[in-house]
Amino acid sequence: DQQVKQNSPSLSVQEGRISILNCDYTNSMFDYFLWYKKYPAEGPTFLISISSIKDKNEDGRFTVFLNKSAKHLSLHIVPSQPGDSAVYFCAARGNQGNQFYFGTGTSLTVIP
Amino acid sequence: DVKVTQSSRYLVKRTGEKVFLECVQDMDHENMFWYRQDPGLGLRLIYFSYDVKMKEKGDIPEGYSVSREKKERFSLILESASTNQTSMYLCASSLGGTISYEQYFGPGTRLTVT
Numbered sequence: 093d094q095q096v097k098q099n100s101p102s103l104s105v106q107e108g109r110i111s112i113l114n115c116d117y118t119n120s121m122f123d124y125f126l127w128y129k130k131y132p133a134e135g136p137t138f139l140i141s142i143s144s145i146k147d148k149n150e151d152g153r154f155t156v157f158l159n160k161s162a163k164h165l166s167l168h169i170v171p172s173q174p175g176d177s178a179v180y181f182c183a184a185r186g187n188q189g190n191q192f193y194f195g196t197g198t199s200l201t202v203i204p
Numbered sequence: 205d206v207k208v209t210q211s212s213r214y215l216v217k218r219t220g221e222k223v224f225l226e227c228v229q230d231m232d233h234e235n236m237f238w239y240r241q242d243p244g245l246g247l248r249l250i251y252f253s254y255d256v257k258m259k260e261k262g263d264i265p266e267g268y269s270v271s272r273e274k275k276e277r278f279s280l281i282l283e284s285a286s287t288n289q290t291s292m293y294l295c296a297s298s299l300g301g302t303i304s305y306e307q308y309f310g311p312g313t314r315l316t317v318t
Binding site: 183 | 208213239244245246247248249252260262294296305306307308309310311312
């Protein structure tokens with residue numbers, strides 16, 4: 093059963109606007125969350141992370157929000173750029189050390 | 205720059221063949237991982253290793269085995285390939301401890317089993 097879910101397989105946004113990617117999880121014991129970006133024919137690359145003791149982490153155009161009570165996190169990209177077009181995966185750290193659970197990914201297209 | 209390399213980008217094998225996928229990282233990372241990526245299923249963990257000769261099963265270890273004889277190298281073995289093992293295979297590595305949970309991924313191997 094999928095413990096980390098990304099319910100939107102795809103998202104299209106105009107250049108310059110905000111992109112919001114969502115992720116839901118089921119296990120309240122998850123304590124660390126990461127977002128990865130993946131271009132075609134490449135491996136995922138780390139984007140931003142957040143610990144469960146925080147509710148927000150910001151890095152340049154990227155901000156991750158964590159709502160523990162709702163078991164929901166989101167990635168905001170402002171302003172969106174065409175180079176942001178990629179598949180985005182969220183991942184959550186399980187309570188068994190270094191095992192991470194990944195979502196199914198959301199394909200973001202930023203339209204120039 | 206951390207580099208994770210995988211032995212092949214594309215591989216075509218026949219049903220029943222033994223398949224070896226090799227992964228090498230150059231950053232002295234303790235942890236190494238093998239995932240497979242399938243449409244609609246995301247990345248699923250097959251096996252991981254937190255030290256030489258140590259291994260732990262992930263969510264989908266059936267039909268796979270692994271070997272880690274040296275810190276920098278983690279091999280995934282398909283003992284008898286089957287068509288349902290056709291997939292993209294991704295290797296990753298990360299530092300041990302709680303310094304950083306960030307994983308560094310290789311470019312992937314697209315395996316087709318016919």
